[in-house]
Amino acid sequence: MEGTLVNKRNRIHPHKFALWAAMGSITMMFGAFTSAYIVKQSAGNWLEFSMPVVFYVSTFLILISSFTLHTSFSGFKSGNESRYKSMLILSFVLGIAFIILQYFGWTELYKKGVDLKGNVSGSFFYLLSGIHALHVLGGIAAISVALIHAFTLKFKVTDIRLNRFDLVVNYWHFVDFLWVYLFLFLLISK
Amino acid sequence: MANVTFHEEDVLIKEQGFNDHFHEHHHGDKYQTNFIFHYIFSMDHKIIARQFLITGIIWAIIGAAMSVIFRLQLGFPEESLTWIKPFLGKWIVVDPTTGIGKLAPEFYYALVTMHGTIIVFFVLTAGLSGTFSNLLIPLQIGARDMASPFMNMLSYWFFFLAGIVMFYSLFLSTGPFSGGWVAYPPLSALPQASSGSGTGMTLWLVSLVLFVVSVLLGGINYITTILNLRTKGMSLWRMPLPIWAFFVTAILGLLSFPVLASGFFMLIFDRSLGTSFFLSDIFIAGQALDRVGGSPILYQHLFWFLGHPEVYIIILPAMGLVSEVMSVHSRKPIFGYRAMVYSIMAIGFLSFIVWAHHMFMAGINPFIANFFVVFTLIIAVPSAVKVFNWITTLYGGNIRLNTPMLFAIGFVSMFISGGLTGIFLGNSAIDIVMHDTYFVVAHFHIVMGVAAFFGMFAGVYHWFPKMYGRFMNETLGKIHFWGTMISAYAIFWPMHYIGMAGVPRRYYSFDTFDAFKHFTDLNKFITIFAIVAFFVQLIFVINFFYSIWYGKKMKTKNPWEANTVEWTTPIEPIHGNWPGNLPTVHRWAYDYNKDEREFVQQHVPLKDGEVGDH
Numbered sequence: 001m002e003g004t005l006v007n008k009r010n011r012i013h014p015h016k017f018a019l020w021a022a023m024g025s026i027t028m029m030f031g032a033f034t035s036a037y038i039v040k041q042s043a044g045n046w047l048e049f050s051m052p053v054v055f056y057v058s059t060f061l062i063l064i065s066s067f068t069l070h071t072s073f074s075g076f077k078s079g080n081e082s083r084y085k086s087m088l089i090l091s092f093v094l095g096i097a098f099i100i101l102q103y104f105g106w107t108e109l110y111k112k113g114v115d116l117k118g119n120v121s122g123s124f125f126y127l128l129s130g131i132h133a134l135h136v137l138g139g140i141a142a143i144s145v146a147l148i149h150a151f152t153l154k155f156k157v158t159d160i161r162l163n164r165f166d167l168v169v170n171y172w173h174f175v176d177f178l179w180v181y182l183f184l185f186l187l188i189s190k
Numbered sequence: 191m192a193n194v195t196f197h198e199e200d201v202l203i204k205e206q207g208f209n210d211h212f213h214e215h216h217h218g219d220k221y222q223t224n225f226i227f228h229y230i231f232s233m234d235h236k237i238i239a240r241q242f243l244i245t246g247i248i249w250a251i252i253g254a255a256m257s258v259i260f261r262l263q264l265g266f267p268e269e270s271l272t273w274i275k276p277f278l279g280k281w282i283v284v285d286p287t288t289g290i291g292k293l294a295p296e297f298y299y300a301l302v303t304m305h306g307t308i309i310v311f312f313v314l315t316a317g318l319s320g321t322f323s324n325l326l327i328p329l330q331i332g333a334r335d336m337a338s339p340f341m342n343m344l345s346y347w348f349f350f351l352a353g354i355v356m357f358y359s360l361f362l363s364t365g366p367f368s369g370g371w372v373a374y375p376p377l378s379a380l381p382q383a384s385s386g387s388g389t390g391m392t393l394w395l396v397s398l399v400l401f402v403v404s405v406l407l408g409g410i411n412y413i414t415t416i417l418n419l420r421t422k423g424m425s426l427w428r429m430p431l432p433i434w435a436f437f438v439t440a441i442l443g444l445l446s447f448p449v450l451a452s453g454f455f456m457l458i459f460d461r462s463l464g465t466s467f468f469l470s471d472i473f474i475a476g477q478a479l480d481r482v483g484g485s486p487i488l489y490q491h492l493f494w495f496l497g498h499p500e501v502y503i504i505i506l507p508a509m510g511l512v513s514e515v516m517s518v519h520s521r522k523p524i525f526g527y528r529a530m531v532y533s534i535m536a537i538g539f540l541s542f543i544v545w546a547h548h549m550f551m552a553g554i555n556p557f558i559a560n561f562f563v564v565f566t567l568i569i570a571v572p573s574a575v576k577v578f579n580w581i582t583t584l585y586g587g588n589i590r591l592n593t594p595m596l597f598a599i600g601f602v603s604m605f606i607s608g609g610l611t612g613i614f615l616g617n618s619a620i621d622i623v624m625h626d627t628y629f630v631v632a633h634f635h636i637v638m639g640v641a642a643f644f645g646m647f648a649g650v651y652h653w654f655p656k657m658y659g660r661f662m663n664e665t666l667g668k669i670h671f672w673g674t675m676i677s678a679y680a681i682f683w684p685m686h687y688i689g690m691a692g693v694p695r696r697y698y699s700f701d702t703f704d705a706f707k708h709f710t711d712l713n714k715f716i717t718i719f720a721i722v723a724f725f726v727q728l729i730f731v732i733n734f735f736y737s738i739w740y741g742k743k744m745k746t747k748n749p750w751e752a753n754t755v756e757w758t759t760p761i762e763p764i765h766g767n768w769p770g771n772l773p774t775v776h777r778w779a780y781d782y783n784k785d786e787r788e789f790v791q792q793h794v795p796l797k798d799g800e801v802g803d804h
Contacts, residue, residue: 014337018414021444025406029448032495036456036467036488045483116463120483123465131455 013163016170023174026135030178033131034185037124041189047119048190052108058101059183062136065094066176069143073169077162081155088143088150091172095140102133128182132175139175142168200770202793203758207771208422212334231347233339236763238346239325240657243650245346245353246317247731252357253308256301258724263293265717267699281365295698296385299368302696303386304360306371307394309639311401312356314504316349318646319443322507323412323436325653329756330430332421332773334766337414341407348404352397359393367394370696372493375468375486379460382474392461395454402447402454409447412440421755423775427531427803428792430754430779431517431524434531435510438538439503445542446499453492460484490552494545501638502541505605506534508645509576512598514779515648516580518752519595520587521788523780526579527804533572540569550618551625559618566616573609577602588783593667597648600675601641607679608637611686626696629689632682640678647671647730654734655749659761660741666733673726680719684712753791754779777802 040046069091075083106126114122146168149161232238259278262271272291275282281297284290324342328335336342359366368386369377373394381388416437420429429437456467460481468489469481517524524530546554546562580602589595611633614620624630647670654662689695693706700706748757755773773793777800781790785797796802 012418014414014418017418018337018341018410021410021413022406025410025444025448028445029452032449032452032492036452036492039488039491040467040485043485116459117465117480118482120466123459123467127456127459127465 013166015163015167019167019170023171026174026178030128030132030182033124033128034182037128037185038189040120040124045119047114047121049109049112049114049121051186052105052112054101054105054108055183058098058105059179061094061101062098062176062179065091065098066173068094069169069172073165076157076165079157084155085150088147092140092143092147095136095143095172099133099136099140102129105129125186128186132179132182135175135178139168139172142171200758202795203768203771203773206774206793206795207768208774209771210334212766212772213770231343233335233343234765235324235328235336235339235342236657236767238342239321241346242316242320242324242349243657245350246313246321247734249308249312249317249353250727251731253305253313254724254727256305256308258720259293260298260301260305261717261720263298263698265714265720267701296368297365298698299370299384299696300365300386300390303368303370304356304366307356307367307398310371310500310504311398312349312353314638314642314646315405315443315500316401318642318649319436319439319503319507320346320349320408321646322432322511322649322653323408323440325657326432326756327412327415327436328419329656329759329767330433330754330779331416331419331424332755332768332775333415333419334768334772336411337419338411341411345404345408345411348400348407352400352404355393355397355400359390359397362389362393364388365390367391372490372497373457374493375457375460375484375489376472379457379468379489380472380474380479381461395458395461399451399454402451405443405447409440409443412436413444416440421772421775424792425803427528428775428778431513431527431530431534432507432510434534435506435513438534439506442499442503442506442538442541446496446503449492450496453489453496456492457489487549487552487554490549491545494548495542497548498545499538499541501634502537504638504642505645506537508601508642508649509534511645511649511652512580512601513583514752514754515594515598515652516583517780517782518652518750519590519592519598520583521590521782522583522587523782523784523804524579525582526575527778527780529575530579533575536572537569540565540572544569547616547618547621550621556618563616563618567613569616570609570613573605577606577609592651593662593664593671594648594652596668596671597644597651600671601644601648603675604636604641604644604678608633608635608641612637623692624689626694627689628685628693628695631695632685632689635685636678636682640674640682644674647674650734652750653756654737654741655744656756656759658738658741659744659763660737661744661749662737662741663733666729670726670730670733673729674723677719677723677726681716681723684716688712748791751789753781753789755792758791758793778804780804 068087072084072087072091075081075087106129109122109125114125116123116126146165149164153161228234229237232241259274262269270290271282271293272284272289275284275291278293278297281294282291283294285292324336327333356366364385366386367373367378367390368384369391373391377383377387378391381391416429416433456465459465460467460469464481466481466484468486469479469484470486472479472481513524513530544562544566546559547566550559550562584599611629615624615630615633651662651667654660688709691706691709693700693709700709744761747759747761750757755775758773759767760769775792776795777790777792779792782788784790785800
């Protein structure tokens with residue numbers, strides 16, 4: 001791909017830039033949700049409930065998964081195939097574990113009597129964490145594609161593959177930070 | 191490449207141009223192998239632009255036909271509409287004794303709702319911004335295509351899918367959604383609220399969620415392309431004004447449509463999962479619902495946080511196109527290029543902090559309304575800067591009064607007329623009287639409906655040769671312009687007076703209001719001109735499709751003698767836009783009548799002592 005990258009206008013790969021724009025757009029959506037949350041909460045008639053411990057664990061897991069995926073990426077960059085593959089698998093597992101723990105958290109909340117219907121505070125909790133979980137599923141799908149590439153293609157560090165993997169890592173960090181934001185928001189806005 | 195004859199500009203591009211080795215990689219092959227991938231699932235931005243335009247035209251005909259039908263009801267409530275029963279079926283209710291057919295009231299509301307939804311989203315967002323962003327961004331910045339041609343194709347097909355779903359909803363036995371294009375709860379949140387609130391609203395939501403996806407995919411692509419794929423020398427301050435307008439438009443879309451999506455998700459939860467985000471203590475058909483604690487105002491905030499930027503998503507591309515057309519056909523540099531860009535940015539920024547002026551009478555805090563009044567009125571400043579600059583561009587110009595130029599001038603006229611009434615409505619105190627009357631209808635139709643259509647027409651007539659290699663017919667074009675100009679004012683000017691008298695919008699009939707009886711003739715007058723306007727648009731449609739195949743052929747690459755680089759591409763469009771090198775840009779886009787040269791194209795190198803930036 002020499003030639004296409006000589007101009008200074010390509011300092012950042014267009015696909016990566018597009019991903020950042022998309023992340024900005026997703027941020028706006030969650031910004032709207034949390035603003036609506038604040039507005040509704042200040043209007044009163046708000047049920048307070050404590051967050052199940054499971055969510056602390058899931059938060060910890062997704063933070064770790066960001067770290068492992070990053071390690072996998074640096075492994076790929078430096079040509080360390082075993083680190084690249086093992087850490088990629090670990091990240092995938094942690095991602096799945098996050099979703100499962102979120103599900104446990106929701107059932108625990110439901111058992112406590114916080115229903116999706118009924119008081120809006122419960123509805124908001126399921127809405128925020130549910131739509132975030134959908135975005136994590138998108139990230140898991142991306143990691144799955146990366147896994148398929150890792151185990152079907154011959155290990156070779158090329159610009160195209162590096163760039164693709166970089167996109168996956170960036171998106172995963174994003175859904176990670178998005179959850180941390182939502183988690184802290186839900187804790188603090190009590 | 192061997193069979194291309196080299197003109198002077200070709201030599202310049204060949205010698206000075208920028209070689210990106212595009213044609214060495216045979217990218218083009220997979221796009222143009224067969225009919226399906228060339229014309230239908232195309233990834234070429236020029237084909238996608240035409241797909242957006244033609245789909246937009248089809249939707250515009252449907253949306254306009256709807257307005258004619260409900261205008262018939264408003265202008266001639268006594269007349270029999272039995273003759274449209276073959277089209278509308280059971281929605282024309284025929285009185286068995288007299289044989290007089292009437293438009294069913296619930297379908298009247300459905301028509302009003304669909305007219306708004308279709309024109310705002312499908313025609314003036316997808317049809318306008320989708321068409322010209324796709325066509326002009328790569329061509330005017332000197333790129334081979336969009337940053338992601340695949341995403342660009344998806345953007346069109348999501349729009350197409352949204353259209354199919356909406357079109358299907360028109361044929362439901364319960365009718366399409368009928369609660370107004372803004373879809374306020376509870377009418378939109380409770381399936382049992384009205385006949386269109388059930389399946390009709392479900393399909394409306396599905397359609398618009400698909401549409402939001404389309405806008406986001408498109409917008410991400412436009413921004414990325416503009417920032418990353420400009421040709422050598424095309425600094426931001428050398429970009430033609432349409433590109434600036436598309437750029438800010440895409441940013442607005444990217445930041446505001448997700449907020450609409452969040453509102454829609456909550457609405458979907460309320461409709462299907464029994465949550466109470468927007469619903470509170472409602473009795474319906476004598477029954478109390480078990481919803482508590484929701485607020486319909488919350489939906490309005492989320493909706494208008496998109497809704498207001500949306501009107502600038504509609505009008506900014508039109509402004510950009512008009513600026514370019516006006517400068518080319520006045521043979522003068524655009525007056526105040528940087529001021530134009532800064533005012534686009536200012537409008538874009540302000541559009542995010544004025545949304546509550548749509549809700550002055552919805553029960554928001556009157557004190558907070560004051561802030562929204564101030565910001566709303568401040569928008570008049572950048573708008574006035576733009577109007578001043580357009581008029582000053584015309585002043586002393588060597589004006590060619592051809593169809594694109596006429597529409598560009600018509601745009602400015604409409605923008606002034608509609609903008610002035612905006613100053614009335616932006617005041618929360620005056621809005622107490624004016625809200626939800628025909629004054630509002632007149633205001634937004636002129637300023638964002640007709641004006642945006644004028645900008646779109648100016649663009650279509652101007653860039654038609656670039657799209658199809660042929661010209662549209664000038665005589666038909668001028669008939670189209672004058673017919674539209676006259677009937678648009680004839681329709682909407684009287685509406686201001688009706689509105690000032692307090693006649694509310696969206697009403698099916700005014701039979702029972704003595705106070706509004708004397709507007710019967712005025713309503714007839716408006717309806718007659720609405721019909722005229724509709725048929726005048728058909729002249730455009732005929733002209734458009736006739737000219738694709740039989741229009742006057744484009745003989746030279748640059749028929750308008752314009753400066754922007756899209757006019758250096760071959761007459762017969764190719765994949766990758768330029769056959770050899772990309773043009774290198776040396777100057778801004780508006781060097782008209784400079785140093786005794788009538789026009790200096792952007793890829794012409796600077797002479798000694800000449801400046802390229804302004």
